[in-house]
C-alpha cells in the first residue's frame with residue numbers, strides 16, 4: 001500500500017483523523033438519528049473555519065470550501081450512519097451503543113472526507129467550491145434522496161458529485177471502479193394470497209392459500225430464467241413465507257416477502273410486471289385473490305462515463321496504475337448515492353479495505369466483511385482516501401489562469 005505523491009500535511013494529521021474515526025466508531029447511530037455524529041462533523045468543520053449547512057435530510061451536514069472566483073463546484077459525499085447489529089469486537093474503540101455498530105465503515109468514510117476538508121481549507125489550490133457532503137441514513141433510509149428533497153443541489157449548486165466506499169477483500173489501498181452500472185437497484189415485495197380458511201380435514205370446503213403461494217413462488221423463478229435477457233443479471237429472492245397457526249387449520253391467507261435486484265430500471269419494470277401477472281393469474285386459477293405490493297427502494301447506481309474516466313486518472317495518480325481496476329465487477333448490493341447520480345454526473349468508487357490483517361487484538365473471530373460483527377475499517381486507508389478526495393477536487397477545479 002503506497003501513495004505515489006503523498007501530501008505531507010495529510011500524513012501529519014493522520015493520528016488526529018484516526019482518533020475521530022475511532023470516536024465515531026465507538027458511538028454508532030442509526031438512520032436519521034445521527035445527532036452526535038452530525039455534531040462531531042459540524043463541530044470539526046467549524047473549528048477549522050469551514051462554513052456548514054445543517055439539517056438537510058434531518059442530520060446531514062455540508063461543509064463549504066470556497067476559493068477563487070469561479071462558479072464551478074464539485075461535491076464529495078460520505079455516508080454517516082451505522083447498522084442495528086451487535087459488535088463482537090472488544091478492542092478499545094468498540095461500540096459503546098448496545099445493538100448498534102459501524103459495520104459498513106461509514107466511520108472511515110467520514111474521517112477520510114474530514115481529512116480532505118481540513119487540508120483543502122488550509123491549502124486551497126483550486127478555483128471554485130468544494131462541497132463536502134455528510135449524508136445520513138444510507139442503510140435503507142434513502143438519506144441521499146432526503147437531502148436532495150431538502151434542497152441539497154439548489155442550496156449547493158455543483159457540476160458533479162463523487163462517492164467512495166471501502167471494499168473488504170480488495171487489496172488495501174487499491175481502487176475499483178467501472179463506468180456504467182456498478183451497483184444494483186434494490187426493491188422489495190409483499191404479496192398476500194387470500195384464500196378461504198377451513199378445517200384441515202375438510203380442505204374441499206376452503207381455498208388453501210399455502211398451495212397457491214407455493215405455486216406463485218415457484219413460477220416466479222421462471223422470470224429471471226425465461227423472461228429476462230440471458231445477457232443481463234438480476235435476482236428475485238423470496239426470503240419469507242408466512243402462513244398458518246395450527247396443524248389442523250387451513251389458514252385464510254399466506255404472505256410472500258422478498259427482494260428484487262437488477263442493474264436497469266427496465267429490468268425491474270419487467271420483473272415487477274411479470275411477478276404481478278403470475279401472482280394474479282395463478283391466484284385466479286385457484287379462486288384465490290392477491291394483494292400485490294412492490295416497493296422501489298434504490299435505483300441502480302450508474303457511473304457516468306466522462307466523470308469515471310476523470311476520477312480513474314486521479315486514482316492512478318494517487319496509487320499507481322497497477323492498483324486501479326477500472327473494470328471492477330458490479331455488485332448486487334445497493335447504495336443510495338444512486339439517487340445523486342441520477343441528478344448529477346459523477347462517479348462512485350470502491351477503496352480496498354484488505355482482508356482484515358489491520359484489525360487489532362480483541363477483534364471478533366469472524367471475517368472482516370461489510371455488515372459482519374467482526375468488521376473494522378482499515379485506518380491505513382485514511383490518508384489514501386483523503387488524498388484521493390483532495391487530488392480529485394484540485395483536478396476538477398483546476399485554476400485555468
Ligand SMILES: [Zn+2]
Nearest residue numbers: 104139370371
Ligand atoms: Zn452497509
Ligand SMILES: [Zn+2]
Nearest residue numbers: 104106138165
Ligand atoms: Zn455502506
